[in-house]
Amino acid sequence: MRRNPPQKPADYLPIAFPAAMLALFFVVPFGIMVAISVFKRVQGGFYEPAFTLDNYARFLTPFFGEVLMFSLALAAIVSVVCLLIGVPFTYLLTRIGRRYQVLWLITLLAVLSLSEVIIGFAWSTLLSRTAGLSNFLVFLSIMDKPEAWTPGFGAVMTGLVYQAFPYTVLVLYPAFSRLDPSLMEAARTLGSSPLRAFWNVVLPIMRKTLLATFIIVFIFALGAYLLPQILGRPQHWTLSVLVTDQAIYQSNMPFAAAMAVFLVLSSLFLVGLSILVSEKKGIGTP
Amino acid sequence: MKNPAAKLFFAVIGLFMMLPVIVIAGVALNAKKTLVFPPQGLSADWYLSVVTDPAWRSALLNSLMVAAAASAISVAIALPLSWFLWRRVAPWARAVQMIGFAPFILPPVITALGALSFWATTGFYGQPWTVIISHGIFFVSLPLVTITLGFATIDRDILEAGMTMGADDKTLLKTVIFPLIRPYVISGFAFAFVLSLNEYIVAYMTVGFTLETIPIKVFNALRYGYTPTMAAVSVVFILLAVLVFGLVARFGDLPKLMGAWSRGEGT
Numbered sequence: 001m002r003r004n005p006p007q008k009p010a011d012y013l014p015i016a017f018p019a020a021m022l023a024l025f026f027v028v029p030f031g032i033m034v035a036i037s038v039f040k041r042v043q044g045g046f047y048e049p050a051f052t053l054d055n056y057a058r059f060l061t062p063f064f065g066e067v068l069m070f071s072l073a074l075a076a077i078v079s080v081v082c083l084l085i086g087v088p089f090t091y092l093l094t095r096i097g098r099r100y101q102v103l104w105l106i107t108l109l110a111v112l113s114l115s116e117v118i119i120g121f122a123w124s125t126l127l128s129r130t131a132g133l134s135n136f137l138v139f140l141s142i143m144d145k146p147e148a149w150t151p152g153f154g155a156v157m158t159g160l161v162y163q164a165f166p167y168t169v170l171v172l173y174p175a176f177s178r179l180d181p182s183l184m185e186a187a188r189t190l191g192s193s194p195l196r197a198f199w200n201v202v203l204p205i206m207r208k209t210l211l212a213t214f215i216i217v218f219i220f221a222l223g224a225y226l227l228p229q230i231l232g233r234p235q236h237w238t239l240s241v242l243v244t245d246q247a248i249y250q251s252n253m254p255f256a257a258a259m260a261v262f263l264v265l266s267s268l269f270l271v272g273l274s275i276l277v278s279e280k281k282g283i284g285t286p
Numbered sequence: 287m288k289n290p291a292a293k294l295f296f297a298v299i300g301l302f303m304m305l306p307v308i309v310i311a312g313v314a315l316n317a318k319k320t321l322v323f324p325p326q327g328l329s330a331d332w333y334l335s336v337v338t339d340p341a342w343r344s345a346l347l348n349s350l351m352v353a354a355a356a357s358a359i360s361v362a363i364a365l366p367l368s369w370f371l372w373r374r375v376a377p378w379a380r381a382v383q384m385i386g387f388a389p390f391i392l393p394p395v396i397t398a399l400g401a402l403s404f405w406a407t408t409g410f411y412g413q414p415w416t417v418i419i420s421h422g423i424f425f426v427s428l429p430l431v432t433i434t435l436g437f438a439t440i441d442r443d444i445l446e447a448g449m450t451m452g453a454d455d456k457t458l459l460k461t462v463i464f465p466l467i468r469p470y471v472i473s474g475f476a477f478a479f480v481l482s483l484n485e486y487i488v489a490y491m492t493v494g495f496t497l498e499t500i501p502i503k504v505f506n507a508l509r510y511g512y513t514p515t516m517a518a519v520s521v522v523f524i525l526l527a528v529l530v531f532g533l534v535a536r537f538g539d540l541p542k543l544m545g546a547w548s549r550g551e552g553t
Contacts, residue, residue: 003372003373003374003375004374004375005374005375005376006374006376011374014366014367014369014370014373015366015367015370015376015379015382017362017363017366018363018364018366018367018370018382018386019367019382021359021363021422021423022363022382022385022386022423022426023385025401025404025419025420025422025423026385026388026389026397026400026423027385028404029400029401029403029404030396030400032400032403032404032407033396033399033400033403033404036403085299088295089295089296089299092292092295092296094546098541101541101546102535102540102541105531105535105540105541105544106528106531106532106535106540107300107303107304107528108303109527109531110524110527110528110531111303113477113480113481113484113527113531114484114523114524114527115484115485115486115500115501115504115523116486116487117486117501117504117505117508118484118501118504118520118523118524119306120508121310121504121508121516121517121520122306122307122309122310122520123306125306125309125310125313125321125323125517126305126306126309128321130320130321130322130323131309131313131321131322131323132309132323133305135323162302162303162306165299165302165303166303170544173544173545173546174544174545174546177541177545177546178546194289216391219391219392219393222393223392223393223394223395225393225394225395225487226486226487226505230508240393240394240395243395243399244395244398244487244491247399247402247491248490248491248494253402253403256399257399257403260395260396260399260400263392263393263395263396264392264396267391267392267393267396268392271391
């Protein structure tokens with residue numbers, strides 16, 4: 001069957017419902033949020049129509065600057081760590097038998113779909129003094145007495161890497177599974193060790209994929225809203241946590257909306273960048 | 287894999303992925319209401335309390351109901367959209383597809399805050415059904431990806447053959463196209479279902495104070511201290527995810543769904 005342009009009005013029917021739903025429940029809410037971002041806050045948790053840029057002016061405060069810098073740095077570190085572990089892992093994963101690949105994919109998908117609430121709770125238990133890993137180290141006589149490792153920066157990092165690692169692997173998976181195995185064979189035949197061949201052949205081919213994945217995982221990590229709250233102290237809060245906090249607990253919807261708009265613009269900028277990076281060759285094709 | 291270093295690497299990653307699960311599965315076995323590991327005294331009571339305790343049971347039912355209805359909406363949006371994109375030449379329709387992907391790519395707080403603004407403005411804030419619609423929109427991208435992939439696997443020659451035999455669009459849709467993409471529709475539904483079950487922030491900003499889903503209840507419980515039931519329910523949720531993805535893998539081609547080319551295809 002050939003594809004052809006819609007001709008009769010009835011041809012447009014299939015897309016009418018999806019377009020209407022997405023417009024009404026995503027585009028309109030988004031528009032309302034942008035509108036609220038220039039509204040004025042009134043005491044008591046409400047806001048009134050106005051046009052003020054005060055909410056955006058708050059971005060210039062040192063407090064906001066610190067949160068922004070911390071969020072960006074945290075997301076960048078998480079993304080780098082995930083790639084450092086995820087790239088060799090995904091490469092090896094696509095080279096094992098299909099049956100084991102399926103088992104790993106199920107595991108990764110199950111961890112990826114886990115609620116941030118559950119991940120946060122699980123890691124806060126795992127890093128706690130009474131039920132945590134340090135008890136095991138005491139048992140092995142490596143440590144004298146159990147310690148609490150949460151809340152803290154290390155705990156936030158661990159939780160975020162745990163959450164973003166499956167995502168990283170699944171983003172890398174298509175490109176690595178389409179990598180031509182004969183390239184490696186050629187490198188091996190010419191006398192490269194597997195490690196050298198991976199470093200000199202595979203990584204350079206994957207350069208664009210890696211850069212695009214870095215950006216995608218960076219945005220993913222920027223979106224974490226609960227882990228910094230559960231596993232960290234207030235100084236470890238990110239922009240996403242701050243948006244939730246302002247909207248719900250401080251009842252300052254206009255400021256929350258302004259920050260959300262800022263977050264959208266920075267994410268879109270990054271998405272655009274990642275598309276530009278992988279333009280000539282799509283993410284999927286190494 | 288023959289390389290022992292690679293084996294060790296996989297074992298370490300496997301342990302990292304499983305460790306939180308092992309520990310919370312263990313603490314939920316404690317006989318008393320304490321957060322210790324290894325568990326002291328074994329008891330399955332906390333696991334049973336997920337269904338016997340009325341509050342947890344109702345949260346579980348809420349979550350299951352929201353997830354089922356929301357993923358049905360996601361599929362109802364994604365299926366005609368991907369069909370249209372596959373059947374028609376209409377470059378502008380790509381924009382609709384991009385909007386479908388947007389909630390999944392952008393940080394989740396944005397969708398959540400948008401939903402909160404929308405439901406508060408329209409006066410429906412707090413109504414239990416609002417979370418179903420908002421989740422339905424939030425997770426459209428998953429069936430959209432799987433079903434688009436499904437359409438891409440259809441050999442257009444088969445349809446030419448059907449048309450030559452005199453079948454019209456409707457007959458082709460029912461007898462040829464739908465049976466071919468059914469596994470992709472089901473896996474799209476399954477992905478949306480599991481993610482909706484686990485979703486916290488959109489649910490919290492739409493019905494956080496009126497309807498308790500499991501993630502909302504676990505978070506509330508976490509704020510006021512520890513109850514072993516929350517560990518037990520977390521384990522149940524992990525097993526549920528493994529079960530659903532296991533079924534998808536059993537009846538479909540999981541590596542292909544994740545973007546790998548199947549054997550013999552491609553390079």
